[in-house]
Structure formats: structure tokens, C-alpha cells
Amino acid sequence: MKNRRFWRAARLHTVFVAMAIGILQSGVALAESEHRLMRRLVVFPMRTEKGFEAIGDESWWQARDQLTKSRRFLVASKQFLVKNDAFQARGELEPADAIILGRLLDAHALVTIQLAGRNLTLLAYDGGNGLTLYRRQVTLHPAKTIGDQLPQLTRRLVDDFVATIPYQGYTTLDALVGTAVFQEGGLKYADVDLGVGSGVKVGDLVQWVRVTPTSLNPVFQGGSTLFAFAEGRIVRINEGLAVVEIVRVRSLKDIAEHSLVRVPHEAERVLTENTLAEKPRPTLTVELVSPEANPVEQVNKERRPLLTTLSFIGSIAGFLLLAF
16 A cells, blocks of 8 residues: 555656646746747748638739738748648648748747638748737628628738738848948938838838747737837838938847837827727836846846746745755
């Protein structure tokens, strides 16, 4: 009897320790991850019930067109997906599946769309770490046919997804000097690609930001912190390509190729016009570092809430070890 109790306790001990280690490893990975520029996208065919394949296919094309029209994203073609044996309808993905597909298709983000009954769901995943970036479900109107609603509602879901993205552009290398930051007349500038068709104009405030996941909520819907490390103002813009004067920065080295760029005025406009949420509001709050602040103190300030959580989990793991 004593031996039986001993081995049962030993098995429980092993299970609890494994769980604690897994939680700690997940928390550390989340704390150290940082969202990178989302440029290359894969939109998988829409998953529908039998009888709605044709309208689902049409809606899939509408989703792709809606994403490509601003020139912000490069969306994988049907031919590319067929060539890589990935042209199939998908619903919700596990993180491991998202990572595998992201590597296979060299995609920064993966988008799935699913119609189940009259519920339409769009999900977006980070192709690098498998985290969920966005999740929204809407219900089709009961008095209208699915065929009359699906393409238009799919486009609206795509617009809602784009509206939640906390940045509107990215830094490019200057064509003449080949660097992200260049100098003219004693002032510092950077080139920024903002896509076409936006409301951005000369004089608009610009922020260089980092997006850091902090929870298992969708990254673009409250599951991350937005940290601005530099500010500037647009001095020239032509077909979505802007020249930005840098007016406030912690370190010029932080501004590099593909650094994320937020235009607060444009972010607010897009969120107000395109969101499907009942009460439009910013999904992330920007924390701006003053140029005179101590970088080490700021980094500690950023990580403190998550480190506190990890410390609490570590205490639980320690308690479990002592208990057995």
C-alpha cells in the first residue's frame, strides 16, 4: 500500500512539475517575443458548408482584393498555394500548425475564414510564433440569403481586421544612401511606406513603435503593449511613400529597415470608419519613451507586469515541488 501511494505521488509530482515548466517556458517565450512587420500574407480558401462552395470562393477572392488594394500587403496567389499543396479551406489553427504553415509558405501572417451556419469568422495568425493576431465573428442577417450577404460581409471583416493593426506603415532604406536614417541640412529623416489610398497628409504625426505580446488574447485586440520609441512629422508624401523628419528619438539606431510606423490620426480614422465593434476604441494604448529617459529603466518598466506574473507562476511551481 505504501509503495502504491509513493508511486502515485511520484507520478503526480512529475505531472505538476511538467505543467509548471511548460507554463514558465510559454511565459518566457511570450515575454521575449516581439511582433514583426506583417507584409506577406496567406489567405486560405473559405471553409463553408456543402452547397455554398461557389459563393465562398467568390468571397475569398473579394477578401484577397480588399487586402491588396492598399499595397500594404503581398497576398499569396492561388497558383502559389496550389504549388505548395496548401490550397485548402481551413478554420481555426493550432499554434504549431500556424508556425509550420508560416515557414512552409514564407508568410508573416495566415488568414482563415469560416462560414458555419450563419456565423462568419475571420482569424489571423502570426506565421512566426503561431500567436493569434485577430479574431472576429459576425452573424449574417436572418432575413437575407447568404449569397446576397457573404461577399460584402467578408470585405467588411477584412477592413475590420486591417483597422485593428496598430501600425500603418514601415521604414524603408533610402535609395540614395542605403540606410534607414539619413541627413539633410542638419536634420534627420527616414523614408516610410504607408501604402496607397490612406488619409495621411503632410504634417501628420508619426510614431515608430514596438508591439509586444503580453497575453494569450489576440495580439491586435488587447493582447499586447504598444511602445513608441521615436516620433516624427511627415514633410513629403507621394503615392504612399513618405519622408518623415525625426523630431524625437531615444536612439537613432532603433530606427531600422522594416521598423513599424504608426500614424495616430490615420489609425483613429480607420478604426472609426471600418470597425465592426459596437463601440470603436483603440485596441492598444501607446506608451511613449521620452528621449532623456534611462533605457534600462524603461525596459524594466515594460517587462515588470509580465515578470511579476512569471514570478507568481514560479512560486506555484516551487510550492508543488515542496509539496511532493
